Amino acid sequence: MNNEVAMRAKGICKGFDGKSVLEDLSVSVSHGELLAIIGPSGVGKTTLLRILNGLLEPDKGKVYFMKEPLGFEHDCDLEARRRMALLSQKPYPLMKNVWDNVAYPLRLRDQKEIDKKVSDALEHVSLLETADRKASTLSSGELQRMAFARATVFEPEILLLDEFTAHLDPYNISVLEDAVDWYLKEKNAAIVMVTHNLFQAERISSSTAFLFDGEIIERDRTEKIFNEPEDERTEAFVSGEMVF
Amino acid sequence: MTGDLLHVTLLSIFVSVSATLLASAMAVPLGTIMGLRKFRGREVIRTVTYTLYGFPPVVAGLLIYLLISSQGPLGSLDLLFTPTAMILAQMVLVFPIVTGLTMSSVSQVAEDVKETAMTLGADRWQTAKTVLNEARIGVISAIMIGFGRAIAEVGAVIIVGGNIKWHTRVLTTAIVLETRRGNFEYALMLGVVLLSVALFIFFILKRYQEKGVKM
Numbered sequence: 001m002n003n004e005v006a007m008r009a010k011g012i013c014k015g016f017d018g019k020s021v022l023e024d025l026s027v028s029v030s031h032g033e034l035l036a037i038i039g040p041s042g043v044g045k046t047t048l049l050r051i052l053n054g055l056l057e058p059d060k061g062k063v064y065f066m067k068e069p070l071g072f073e074h075d076c077d078l079e080a081r082r083r084m085a086l087l088s089q090k091p092y093p094l095m096k097n098v099w100d101n102v103a104y105p106l107r108l109r110d111q112k113e114i115d116k117k118v119s120d121a122l123e124h125v126s127l128l129e130t131a132d133r134k135a136s137t138l139s140s141g142e143l144q145r146m147a148f149a150r151a152t153v154f155e156p157e158i159l160l161l162d163e164f165t166a167h168l169d170p171y172n173i174s175v176l177e178d179a180v181d182w183y184l185k186e187k188n189a190a191i192v193m194v195t196h197n198l199f200q201a202e203r204i205s206s207s208t209a210f211l212f213d214g215e216i217i218e219r220d221r222t223e224k225i226f227n228e229p230e231d232e233r234t235e236a237f238v239s240g241e242m243v244f
Numbered sequence: 245m246t247g248d249l250l251h252v253t254l255l256s257i258f259v260s261v262s263a264t265l266l267a268s269a270m271a272v273p274l275g276t277i278m279g280l281r282k283f284r285g286r287e288v289i290r291t292v293t294y295t296l297y298g299f300p301p302v303v304a305g306l307l308i309y310l311l312i313s314s315q316g317p318l319g320s321l322d323l324l325f326t327p328t329a330m331i332l333a334q335m336v337l338v339f340p341i342v343t344g345l346t347m348s349s350v351s352q353v354a355e356d357v358k359e360t361a362m363t364l365g366a367d368r369w370q371t372a373k374t375v376l377n378e379a380r381i382g383v384i385s386a387i388m389i390g391f392g393r394a395i396a397e398v399g400a401v402i403i404v405g406g407n408i409k410w411h412t413r414v415l416t417t418a419i420v421l422e423t424r425r426g427n428f429e430y431a432l433m434l435g436v437v438l439l440s441v442a443l444f445i446f447f448i449l450k451r452y453q454e455k456g457v458k459m
């Protein structure tokens with residue numbers, strides 16, 4: 001199985017209105033790896049994911065997608081963008097029906113066997129019965145499950161998850177976490193999951209990075225980060241003693 | 245009398261529908277681009293377009309008149325006092341409305357939709373199409389409002405059309421004429437026809453608001 005680095009960010013700096021958010025940050029994720037990025041809110045987790053997805057241009061630094069440098073914003077090449085997906089905290093339906101929403105990325109790519117792919121994707125998040133419903137009638141948990149199906153139906157090699165279960169109930173969280181786990185193993189995908197939920201990071205990630213003060217303070221196997229962190233700031237954060 | 249009424253009504257529809265469609269064909273793409281892109285001067289353009297909503301029809305008529313009268317730059321085309329001239333004048337009125345309202349309804353949905361579409365692999369053209377589909381209720385309202393302005397105005401068509409019977413007389417200019425002649429009942433009846441025409445066209449457009457586009 002291929003365990004190569006799928007995506008690497010190097011020396012990323014990004015600020016807004018003169019205020020620095022990310023400072024010389026480097027991070028990488030490999031195929032078959034679920035990397036959790038933890039850190040207090042406002043630390044720049046979403047900003048980092050948007051840079052990795054090519055949506056936002058860093059002030060400095062580069063992102064390598066399968067070893068090739070990635071363009072940003074209008075220069076982000078379509079081919080690279082079509083091989084990754086970003087699932088955000090607040091999903092936005094683009095079409096009326098659940099089915100059409102999930103078919104959307106396939107239609108963009110003129111893919112074949114749309115019916116089978118869409119129903120498989122819906123099945124994995126237990127949404128097949130809602131296929132014909134209007135997306136606007138879904139509960140927030142169902143909507144996020146639909147968004148997960150939509151983000152994975154085209155089998156991206158890299159999946160970026162931004163607080164993807166925030167404010168959801170335990171049932172929906174477990175359906176979504178199972179789906180992520182399945183996707184990781186089935187597709188040998190590279191997954192970056194941003195979360196401020198420490199339990200979630202501990203539950204499903206294989207490695208964890210602690211983002212603080214604009215940089216990755218520490219990165220290791222999840223078990224190591226949560227049980228024997230090297231840095232005292234990491235220790236304070238994972239033990240819940242860090243005060244913000 | 246009835247043949248006359250039919251002609252006046254059909255010409256009204258023809259002129260205003262043509263003006264709305266032709267102006268929208270330019271205004272919707274322009275408004276979409278302006279709503280999608282954040283560029284310097286967007287606020288200025290927005291304010292200017294809003295001001296143009298109140299553009300006086302007589303001034304639009306005057307401008308087109310100067311353009312197509314025999315001494316004007318397009319004088320050789322012999323357009324003065326033709327339905328074509330009336331269409332041109334109404335286009336001047338419809339264009340800023342449809343552009344401005346399209347721009348604001350697109351920019352309302354733009355950020356979320358644009359980013360979602362892009363993360364799912366849409367190219368620029370597909371992104372624009374998706375945004376336009378999300379904004380369609382607003383965009384079709386824009387076209388309706390533009391049409392409403394076109395069919396209801398009188399100043400521009402009377403200047404460049406001349407209110408010539410069987411040739412350039414439309415519902416609004418006929419109302420002016422009949423009122424002046426003291427035929428109030430007939431003028432009122434023309435008013436009712438005018439409203440019905442507008443209502444009929446609105447119903448047709450409304451159906452597209454609900455449908456949406458297949459990607």
Ligand SMILES: Nc1ncnc2c1ncn2[C@@H]1O[C@H](COP(=O)(O)OP(=O)(O)O)[C@@H](O)[C@H]1O
Nearest residue numbers: 016017021039040041042043044045046047048
């Ligand atoms: N588009 C933007 N314009 C200005 N400031 C922003 C923008 N996006 C993010 N920020 C700021 O950058 C910091 C990090 O934000 P974010 O990446 O959303 O944090 P997190 O996801 O870790 O909670 C915050 O202080 C936020 O206010």
Ligand SMILES: [Mg+2]
Nearest residue numbers: 045046047163
């Ligand atoms: Mg965030």
